[in-house]
Amino acid sequence: MAKNKKTAIEPTREDNYSEWYQQVIKAADLAENSDVRGCMVIKPWGYAIWENIQRILDTMFRETGHKNAYFPIFIPKSYFEKEAEHVEGFAKECAIVTHSRLENDGHGGLKVAGELTEPYIVRPTSETIIGASFAKWVNSYRDLPLLINQWANIVRWEMRTRLFLRTAEFLWQEGHTVHESYDDAMVETRKMLDVYSDFAERYLALPVIKGEKTDSERFPGAVSTYCIESMMQDKKALQSGTSHFLGQNFAKSSGIKFQNRAGEIEHAWTTSWGVSTRLIGALIMAHSDDNGLVLPPKVAPAHVALIPIYRNDEEKAAVLEFAHKIELQLKGLYLDEIKIYSEFDDRDLTSSERNWYWIKKGIPLRIEIGPRDVSGNSVMVARRDKDGRDKESIAIEDLTNYVVQTLANMQDNILNSALEFRSQNTIKIDDTKQFYDFYTPRNVAQPEIHGGFAVSHWCGESACEEQIKTDLKVTIRCIPFGDEYIEEGECIKCGKVSHKRVIFAKSY
């Protein structure tokens, strides 16, 4: 008996957003919780997305002059202590290595032994350990700029974790650079933010708002923090990348000094910037639907599912031969610089089952190949960003072009949908009552569903920001760049003069 489910994912986004998120990950087989508290196992389909993100970003980093290197996962406690704000910011979420050995406890088990003279912190970020190296590497202005990136894993002992969005261990890249002037470091900080926003929009199809963090959200130890913020389908904001101008703070604590062009010794100016596996969470929550994952073609692990359909052995032979020819035809295609991959799915399952399998995995195109296609020299193509029943018959001679062009079109279409969703849920608010109404849940049982982004005036006082956070759980996501936000007005909270609008939202 047919199940006739309306949607492949239950519950739907509307019914229970966070449960929907978990189910999409499960249905697409991206990752699972491990037995290690707060840590995830990233499965092949999910890891392939990360590898695509890595590959593309790595190229962008190279093109902007950065070199990869690798630093220890263990940071001596004393290094960590050098930057006061930094310690304070991370102290509550550190994993600490205190012993180096296990010994037989005499009861068939093991006990820890070999206590270290100095505990190691498992890196929650690497400014201090990298700074120690940089202090040795940098002596002259001729050594600058020093542009280093590291791909690594990070541990932050989080209380509450969610797959991809917040896990105790996660994968990321962290860029660390050293410059001879304030201006050079600031240019670098902003340049890498541009790299991130460019990457997010062109590859992840994720529209982002670039801006600066307020004092309360600044990276511990930074002079200023810049970010890209994106809107998820529950209208909450997700910080998708950050770039920090560290001034001379870490140079002072790590002793990164150089002889400048005037022959004087001075502290260098540093930056750091990073994106993490959280981007996969952003992808999922920005684009997926009630039938599962929807992937922008440029980061999809594979782009085309080939699904042969047949009723008996004669048909099978003919269809498979035809299908393999198509598989061959689609080899070696590119969507811009992205190689297009196919998955040939002739598993002994009904065509419907194979179809739904790939729908849930978010593969961009499904090509059904049946007996009618063999005789018609054509195939049926369905695209993931449209209704699954909305299939198109494509002649074989047109297929190559069709696949490439449709993937390009889908990439744009997914970005445009996300842009439209964001603009529909972003509103200028100047009235305090309207602001509070906007963020008051319509349905108390589902406080997740609320207004969206509010673009409102803020006087610049932390007190106003704090009060709004206390009242509504809404924070200033960023002070956005762009002239369109600059105008005179009154602070949404206190009514005092404001020169700029900022982005308010509930956030992850």
Add this chain to the structure above:
RNA sequence: CGGGAUGUAGCGCAGCCCGGUAGCGCGCUCGGUUCGGGACCGAGAGGCCGGAGGUUCAAAUCCUCUCAUCCCGACCA
């Protein structure tokens, strides 16, 4: 770390209130018929009921502790 909820087969659940040694749907295996929106028939396999104590002749069921997950707070990429 505080409040709430939930842990029973791979997944989703029932059974618990009122103790008597475990069941349903899906999935899985085998055989056959099927295959263009989640196929069907037949035959099977699979769980010491999250863990540890306790009460009892007897515990999935009652009590205590513990662990995990989810939701809500606090914190955060």
